[in-house]
Amino acid sequence: LHEAMQGIRHDLQGTLDRLENEIAQIEQALVRGSRIVATTLTRTYTSRLLDDQRFDTVIIDEASMALAPALFCTLALATSRVIIVGDFLQLAPIASAKTQATKHWLARSIYDIAQITSGRDPRVVPxxxxxxxxxxxxxxxxxxxxxxxxxxxxxxxxxxxxxxxxxxxxAPGHSLIFCNTEPAHPVTVRDAKGSPFNLYHALLAVRLAQQALSTPGHLPTVSIICPYRAQVNLIERL
Incomplete structure (x- = not known):
């Protein structure tokens, strides 16, 4: 019985390998035959599908948050033109390590590396x-x-x-509303993990959302966005 099971397992593995190879060939054919290929930065240097592929034009979207090494690998796929789409005023890529090499290669955006600091730069098309x-x-x-x-x-x-x-x-008739809570003297405290939360602000945010959702004849969508996890957890409980 054991030998029979081993034989079945071997046959199934062989079938699986064959099917995976056929799928890979189909994927390669689809990529080679496509005029436009969309993928992530990571896939451009981890997927075998793009190993031997080259493109006339490569477009990088959300480039300001892209890690420079990943972006450079992707740009190498272009033969004629590169278009980098993004915002040089946005935050740079996030890198947790504090070494000098990390700061130089991972914590700088392509705009910082290219020294683009103004919309007047001739390389910029705003x-x-x-x-x-x-x-x-x-x-x-x-x-x-x-x-x-x-x-x-x-x-x-x-x-x-x-x-x-x-x-x-x-606030009907207003698209941008600032709520000054200073007169209420709201108190911010921290949970056991050190994440801050404010009960007054949480109650206010929920109340404002309820008012927006109660407008007759209109069904808006509302998103309450908080910078801290403890505040998110508090609002979810409310």
Whole structure:
């Protein structure tokens, strides 16, 4: 019986190996025959699918957060042109180690390495129209970006498409609301792990969300975003 089981296992393994090889060949054929291939940075240097592939143009999205070594490996796939899409004013890649080599190679964005610090750099092609946010919200970052030589305007649709949400509670007619809690003297404490939380702010955030969701005739979506895990846990319990 043991020998029979071993034989079955051997046959199944052989079948599995053959099928995996056939799948790999099909994947290789699909990649070779495709004019556009989308993948992650990690796959470009860990997947055998791209070992022998070269592309006329390589486009890197969200480049500001890409680790430089991974980005350089990906750029090596290009034969004629590289387009790097990102924001040189965003945070640099996250690297936990504190060594000098880490700071030099892993904690710097491609923009820092290329010494791009302004939208006036001739290598930069800025986008001048935003389609995501209500103009009142976009104006906050627009003023900051103007200092770096970048300017943009909001598409007309951002005003018309977002107007219904802007008319919802808790402050109808306003798209950007700042709540000053200083007069209430809210107290921040820490949990056993040292993560801070504030009960007053948690209750306020939940109440504001309830008001937004209670607006008649409108079903908005609400996201409560917190910088600390303890605050997230508290709000989830509320």
């Amino acid at each position: 986008l001048s129209m935003q389609y995501r946010m209500h103009p009142d919200i976009a104006n906050v970052s627009r003023r900051l970006y103007a200092r770096a030589g970048l300017s943009y305007v909001s598409a007309p649709s951002t005003l018309t498409d977002r107007s219904q949400t802007a008319e919802a509670a808790p």
